[in-house]
Amino acid sequence: MAEKKHRLVSVPLLSVICSMLYVYCSTVFIFLDEWLGIGTASGILNAIIFSWLAFMTFFSFFVAVLTDPGSVPPFFAPAVEDARHDSGDAVYCEKCCSYKPPRTHHCRVCKRCVLKMDHHCIWINTCVGYKNYKSFVIFALHASLGSCYAMVIFVSNLMQKEHDFGIVSAKLFYALSGLVILSASLSSTSLFCWHVYLLAHNMTTIEYRGAQKDRWLANRSGQKYRHPFDLGFFQNLILIFGPNMLKWFCPTAVGHLGDGTQFPISND
Ligand SMILES: [Zn+2]
Numbered sequence: 001m002a003e004k005k006h007r008l009v010s011v012p013l014l015s016v017i018c019s020m021l022y023v024y025c026s027t028v029f030i031f032l033d034e035w036l037g038i039g040t041a042s043g044i045l046n047a048i049i050f051s052w053l054a055f056m057t058f059f060s061f062f063v064a065v066l067t068d069p070g071s072v073p074p075f076f077a078p079a080v081e082d083a084r085h086d087s088g089d090a091v092y093c094e095k096c097c098s099y100k101p102p103r104t105h106h107c108r109v110c111k112r113c114v115l116k117m118d119h120h121c122i123w124i125n126t127c128v129g130y131k132n133y134k135s136f137v138i139f140a141l142h143a144s145l146g147s148c149y150a151m152v153i154f155v156s157n158l159m160q161k162e163h164d165f166g167i168v169s170a171k172l173f174y175a176l177s178g179l180v181i182l183s184a185s186l187s188s189t190s191l192f193c194w195h196v197y198l199l200a201h202n203m204t205t206i207e208y209r210g211a212q213k214d215r216w217l218a219n220r221s222g223q224k225y226r227h228p229f230d231l232g233f234f235q236n237l238i239l240i241f242g243p244n245m246l247k248w249f250c251p252t253a254v255g256h257l258g259d260g261t262q263f264p265i266s267n268d
């Protein structure tokens with residue numbers, strides 16, 4: 001637990017929390033209030049929907065930060081004696097002096113092997129791996145929806161309300177808010193779209209980079225590259241989000257995850 005609390009002490013992570021709080025408070029208590037008024041029916045409705053998106057963004061963010069991305073179980077040994085896994089990864093980590101399950105990679109920042117490692121994320125101050133990938137994608141989805149919603153409220157406020165931009169502080173506040181909301185919308189939406197692409201192919205960011213040569217060779221010989229773990233879009237979603245669709249958007253519903261050492265491979 002102490003190690004988990006340490007994860008919260010990081011400048012990039014705290015800057016994400018501050019940006020999220022800034023966007024939430026300025027959107028609800030200034031832009032929405034000035035535009036519709038939070039006492040009106042339409043103002044309350046917008047505030048409830050936006051608050052729900054903000055709550056889900058915060059909640060899934062903290063679940064992603066505080067969930068261990070996945071360690072190699074002690075005494076793990078590969079089932080086959082091949083020198084490499086089907087995905088082409090080495091089966092032995094020289095730094096940890098232990099065997100690695102398929103899709104596991106050594107993180108130089110965390111200084112350990114991480115199951116189904118996607119990437120080390122400085123914004124959550126830990127790796128995105130097998131156990132926290134679901135919460136990370138749910139975070140990206142809600143951050144994207146929430147920041148785009150904030151953008152709509154901000155622009156509506158700008159267009160429908162008379163502003164006195166002769167006051168320098170008001171001009172600066174609107175410029176800063178517009179910049180923060182625009183950057184949040186662009187970065188979270190592009191992050192979410194990227195992970196939808198990876199999810200569609202059951203690929204990690206590391207595997208995407210590693211497969212570039214295979215993809216190029218397949219294209220050159222007129223064939224379509226198929227990732228070995230790609231079981232088809234819907235099946236890939238079930239592997240990440242679980243078989244019960246009612247729990248797809250719950251970041252803590254991860255009972256469907258196994259020990260992260262075995263992954264089904266496509267027969268195609
Ligand atoms: Zn290692």
Ligand SMILES: [Zn+2]
Binds near residue numbers: 120121
């Ligand atoms: Zn890491």
